Amino acid sequence: MRLTPALASVFFGCGAIGCGVANHSAASATGPLAHPVLVSAASEEGPAAAGGWLAWMQSAGVNPLPPHSRTDVFVRRDRRSYRVNPPGTHALTGGIDGRRLVVQITEGGKSRIARFDLLTHALSYLPSFVNDGAWLWRPDLDGHRILYGAIVPGRSQIVAYEIRLADLDSGHVRILLRLDGHADYAAPGQLRGNWATWVSCPDNVCNVWRENLASGHAESAPDPEYVAHSQFGPAVDPHGVVYFGRSRSSCGDTQIRRWDGRRTTLVIRLPARYAFQYAYLDKTAPRLYFDLTGCNRTARSDIYAIGVHH
Numbered sequence: 244m245r246l247t248p249a250l251a252s253v254f255f256g257c258g259a260i261g262c263g264v265a266n267h268s269a270a271s272a273t274g275p276l277a278h279p280v281l282v283s284a285a286s287e288e289g290p291a292a293a294g295g296w297l298a299w300m301q302s303a304g305v306n307p308l309p310p311h312s313r314t315d316v317f318v319r320r321d322r323r324s325y326r327v328n329p330p331g332t333h334a335l336t337g338g339i340d341g342r343r344l345v346v347q348i349t350e351g352g353k354s355r356i357a358r359f360d361l362l363t364h365a366l367s368y369l370p371s372f373v374n375d376g377a378w379l380w381r382p383d384l385d386g387h388r389i390l391y392g393a394i395v396p397g398r399s400q401i402v403a404y405e406i407r408l409a410d411l412d413s414g415h416v417r418i419l420l421r422l423d424g425h426a427d428y429a430a431p432g433q434l435r436g437n438w439a440t441w442v443s444c445p446d447n448v449c450n451v452w453r454e455n456l457a458s459g460h461a462e463s464a465p466d467p468e469y470v471a472h473s474q475f476g477p478a479v480d481p482h483g484v485v486y487f488g489r490s491r492s493s494c495g496d497t498q499i500r501r502w503d504g505r506r507t508t509l510v511i512r513l514p515a516r517y518a519f520q521y522a523y524l525d526k527t528a529p530r531l532y533f534d535l536t537g538c539n540r541t542a543r544s545d546i547y548a549i550g551v552h553h
Contacts, residue, residue: 277511277549280532286543288314288534291383293526294341296320296361298327299534299546300334316346318361327359329366337391338383338434341527345369345382345389354378356391372414377405383434387412388456390434392441397423404429406441408456419454419461432477433523440477440485449473451487451502464502478524478531486510486531486551490518494538499531499549511549520544524551 281287281299291298300314316327316334328334328348337345337356344359348368355374359366368374373389382391389409397403403423409416419439422429426447432440437457442449451474454461464487466472476488483504490497497513499522513519513535522533531551536544 277535277547279545280548281546283545287546288536288544289336289521289523290532290534290546290548291336291339291344291523292528292530292532293339295527296339296341296344297532297546298336298339298344298346300336304543316344318344318359320361325364327366335380336521337381338385338523339526340384340386343384345384347380347382354380356382356389358384369409369411370414372416373409373411381431383431385434385436388434390431390439390441392429392431399423400425400427403427406431406439408434408439420452430475433479435479435524435526436481438479438481438483440479442475442477449475451475451477451485453477453479453483453485453502453504455483462504465507476519476522476533478522480524486522486524488519488522488533494518499533501551510551 286302287299289300296318298318300316302314313333314335316336317324318327327346332348332350335347342361344361346357348355348357355368356379357366357368378394380392382389387410391407393405393407394402395405400423403421405418406420406429407416407418420429420443422445424445428444430442437455439454439456441452443452448469450466451464452461464474466474472489473492474487474489478486485502487500488497489500495516497518499510500507501510516538517535518538519533519535522531524531529551530548532546532548534544535547536542
């Protein structure tokens with residue numbers, strides 16, 4: 244997926260250096276200019292970054308929705324890339340902390356969460372108090388804690404969506420959210436320090452949430468037009484500042500916004516008929532990664548980044 248020069252001039256603020264997306268770089272490390280990180284004929288999604296490492300999931304074509312995803316996870320540093328998941332499996336990205344990567348591994352209709360050592364390339368599955376047989380997905384890690392989603396049998400509906408937080412030292416698992424109603428959906432976001440984020444979509448109306456894990460207080464991002472908007476793709480910094488997407492429910496008119504707990508402000512407006520699915524704040528640099536894609540069903544995704552301030 245590539246932007247036309249006309250759209251690139253709006254999105255990237257191209258000037259005398261030109262608007263060629265594949266060769267364009269951000270003019271400022273802190274200004275609101277996005278730049279391409281991974282742009283190819285494949286579809287790249289779900290970026291995660293820390294310590295100079297970048298991880299993403301990749302498929303040859305448009306990726307089907309879970310549980311039918313056919314992606315592999317790759318990680319790179321200094322332009323050397325490695326495939327993370329074993330042969331015969333597929334994988335989806337999660338989070339990274341500079342030494343370890345957590346991923347979702349799918350095989351034979353089952354989904355498990357595993358850790359990948361970025362230095363030794365050793366892959367190990369998490370204990371059974373995490374991998375308990377539910378369909379687990381979109382993990383992120385910070386220290387000894389893992390944030391992830393679980394799809395389990397529902398009571399009022401066929402399936403229920405849970406957002407879970409596991410302490411790998413104590414073995415304790417907390418359910419931060421459970422949705423089990425008509426047209427419900429929930430997906431985990433980023434975990435950072437004492438802040439966990441997720442998307443909650445009761446009755447198919449989506450908004451971004453954050454929880455202070457120290458106090459247990461959870462709150463949703465302001466959205467004055469919650470019926471017309473979808474808010475999604477949260478990433479969070481150590482202070483609880485959340486970056487997220489806002490778009491019309493039909494896709495398009497997409498913005499990336501910043502929420503400091505009091506109000507939201509515009510960071511960047513994406514070109515018309517473009518959106519993204521996942522975003523991730525680099526844990527060691529002031530940079531927000533996201534997977535830009537078109538609104539049509541055959542559009543592929545590429546990885547872009549934008550400088551942010553904390």
